[in-house]
Amino acid sequence: MITDILISNSVSENIRRHQEEKAQIVARTVSKSHIVINALEDKQNLTEVQEYTKDIQAATNVMFIVVMDMNGIRMTHPNTKQIGRRFVGGDEKLALKGKEYVSTSLGTLGKSVRAFMPIYNEKKEQIGVVAVGISLESLETALGRSHKNIIIVTALGLMIGIIGAILLARYIKKILLGLEPFAISKILEERSTMLQSVHEGIIAVDNTSTITLVNKSALQIFKKAGLSQKPVGMKIYEYMPSTRLDHVLQSGQPELDEEQTINGVSILVNRVPLIVNGQVVGAISTFRDKTEVNQLAEQLTGVRMYAEALRAQSHEFMNRLHVILGMVQLKSYDQLSDFIRTLVDYRNQEFGSITQHIKDPALAGFIMGKLSYAREENVDLSIESSSTIPEPAANKTTHELITILGNLIDNAIEAMADTVEKTLEVTFSYQENRLTIEVFDSGPGISSELQKEIFKKGYSTKGENRGYGLYLANKSVKELGGELTIDSKLLLGTNFHIQIPYEAKEVGK
Structure with missing residues (x-):
């Protein structure tokens, strides 16, 4: 409804402005015509002027085109009985003083929007005025027609939006395996708690053997083995050639309590495929150093860096919010406006x-x-x-x-x-x-x-x-x-x- 009102007002204003500009253009064209200028100066060929304005009126679809002399006496009019009489409406006085403008008034043909344009001869002397009128009734008809179109388009857009929202919701729910947001949040919380509580090292890969997750306990073991401390994004077989995690991806079968050596460091490994809807989407390996007990895994690899980056990015923003809050509480609205600007x-x-x-x-x-x-x-x-x-x-x-x-x-x-x-x-x-x-x-x-x-x-x-x-x-x-x-x-x-x-x-x- 609000959108309809805003658009309707905007369209109505544009249509009205367009009609006013149209009336001004027609008036300006007639005021420059040699037929009109010569007739006003010589007081002759009035029939020719009447025919001329009648043709222009028909071509431009305006309500009337009236040419008047400096006394406000009509030389042309759609109703020939009005020729020779004084212009009706009272809004022509400024035009007789050389002003160009648009007004709304009631005349012999009804209420209309009128554009007035002074007429000058070759000596730049004003010799008359031309008035072009557009019926308010036709203008309101055009506005009503545009409003109807807006309502139809708005309703159609609303229907398409609702259908699109329903289809998008279904698609998203399918991607999320039918889980609701609260369920996803619960799973993520459980996953985070699990990773922070286990003593084992954890490394996970996706279905392309790309490492997607490594916890701190795993990195400590990798460091002892002389491996890079930034494995995320690397292929598991390139990072750790002795692994069998890529074999688990292919076979879909777990390998439990296997012993593995990484550059002289012995670990006890469990490798399990991750299966969703019958498809292997990745694999995860948990392992412990056989020579010592690993400490509690504090965070997943990259989480601390991510949190610190977010904290750094929000620091300046929070400071500015505090300044804004203080200004609002102090009701220093001028200073607040300057600060935001x-x-x-x-x-x-x-x-x-x-x-x-x-x-x-x-x-x-x-x-x-x-x-x-x-x-x-x-x-x-x-x-x-x-x-x-x-x-x-x-x-x-x-x-x-x-x-x-x-x-x-x-x-x-x-x-x-x-x-x-x-x-x-x-x-x-x-x-x-x-x-x-x-x-x-x-x-x-x-x-x-x-x-x-x-x-x-x-x-x-x-x-x-x-x-x-x-x-x-x-x-x-x-x-x-x-x-x-x-x-x-x-x-x-x-x-x-x-x-x-x-x-x-x-x-x-």
């Missing part, structure tokens, strides 16, 4: 500045994400460009640029974790098919000795399983045929300078 304008300016200079949507979106991440880490990240950076001709260039910038920005933010001033500046420059990027941070700097080592694969001063960021960034620069240099001094910050060939994408391709 400032937040919106800041976001729009930030987005506009990046998209104005960086035309590659993927790269621009990536940088917007890094700006949000930097704010969460309390780092002042600024993005500057002295020129417009066009889209690259090859998609590979975008991929490598994201790798370069992502690693350099993340490395810089991490380097400034313990510094008071956290400033990070990324500068772009594009000229003659060559892109220059500078990434400067106000961190503790890098000694000249370490500068010779930081680009080596796996080299890091931050612990094990680190040291890949700068290696990958330098590798991507070389893949693009560019050069990466570093200028850093202790306590004075670090500046990475990148130059790469950059062929712009041709317009229209």
Whole structure:
């Protein structure tokens, strides 16, 4: 109902405006006619003017076209008996003073919307007025017809929406195996409780042998065996060649109390297929180190990182909500309006500045994400460009640029974790098919000795399983045929300078 009212009002206003514009256009056309101008000046050929306006009236389907002199005396009228009489309605006075306007009034032919247009001769002297009227009755008929169409379309749309909602609900329920939301929530809670309470290591794969879940107890055993601590997303047979979990996927038969050796570490394993509706959709393995008792599995792999990321992202948002709540409680509505407007304008300016200079949507979106991440880490990240950076001709260039910038920005933010001033500046420059990027941070700097080592694969001063960021960034620069240099001094910050060939994408391709 509300939609119908809003649309009807909008359509009604548009129809009325259209009819008013139509009347003005017809009036303006007649006012420029030499037939009308000559007749007004010479007081002759009135029959010709009457025929002329009659033809225009028929062609445009208006209610009337009346040409009058400066005394308001009609020279034309659909009813020839009204010719020579004074114009009726009283709304023509301003037109006789040179004004153009639209009004509504009652005349000899009934109530109508009227457009008045002054008539001037070649000396720019006003010699009369033309009035064009459109019947309000016909206008209301058009509005009623449009309202009826709106009701029909709204009803049809509502029916389609209801049918679509029913079909979508059935489809979703089928995907969810007929479970209601509360049942799914209960299952997830039970699953989480189970994983946090077991002493065994747990690893699960989907039907393509891709690792989807590993708990902490399992990672502790894998670490002891010298395996990577980030197995999720890898193929089980690539990550752990001695496994038989992929065989369980193929056979659909469990393997219980099997002994397995992973790089010299002995574990006792149970492997079970996951079967839904008679189909093997995955497999899960539980195992324990035979030489020691595992500690309680605290969290699933990745859950802590996910929770911390959500907490970091919501921190700034919650602070702003607290400010808004305080202003509402203090009834500081003007300050609240300014505060919200400032937040919106800041976001729009930030987005506009990046998209104005960086035309590659993927790269621009990536940088917007890094700006949000930097704010969460309390780092002042600024993005500057002295020129417009066009889209690259090859998609590979975008991929490598994201790798370069992502690693350099993340490395810089991490380097400034313990510094008071956290400033990070990324500068772009594009000229003659060559892109220059500078990434400067106000961190503790890098000694000249370490500068010779930081680009080596796996080299890091931050612990094990680190040291890949700068290696990958330098590798991507070389893949693009560019050069990466570093200028850093202790306590004075670090500046990475990148130059790469950059062929712009041709317009229209």
